[in-house]
Amino acid sequence: MLNTILDTVKNHNFKNVKRVSKINLEIGELTFINVEQLKFAFEVISKSTICEGAEIEVKFIKPYIVCNHCGYRGELDTVDDVIISCPKCGSPSLKIEGGKEFNIKNITVEFEEE
Ligand SMILES: [Zn+2]
Structure with missing residues (x-):
């Protein structure tokens, strides 16, 4: 799931991108995703990628x-x-x-x- 984020960023093939600063997500409440855990896991897997240090903002969908x-x-x-x-x-x-x-x-x- 988190790799989806990284893949999306990579597939966009941004030119001259220094870093990803913010990622806005929409998450359905029925996924029961723990946002704190998600952010922590993202920090780990985004290390030394252009996503390192990116802020994650989550909007929940009812x-x-x-x-x-x-x-x-x-x-x-x-x-x-x-x-x-x-x-x-x-x-x-x-x-x-x-x-x-x-x-x-x-x-x-x-x-x-x-
Ligand atoms: Zn009914």
């Missing part, structure tokens, strides 16, 4: 569910548990349409001076 039982569709406000249920009827039979994202929204880079 889960979007469709209830198979009552047809409710909408965002879930809180996710305290791995098991989620419909906020309207309580049914655990849901289709999850959002909340599992792991997207790189944008990357800020610093360029070498020519």
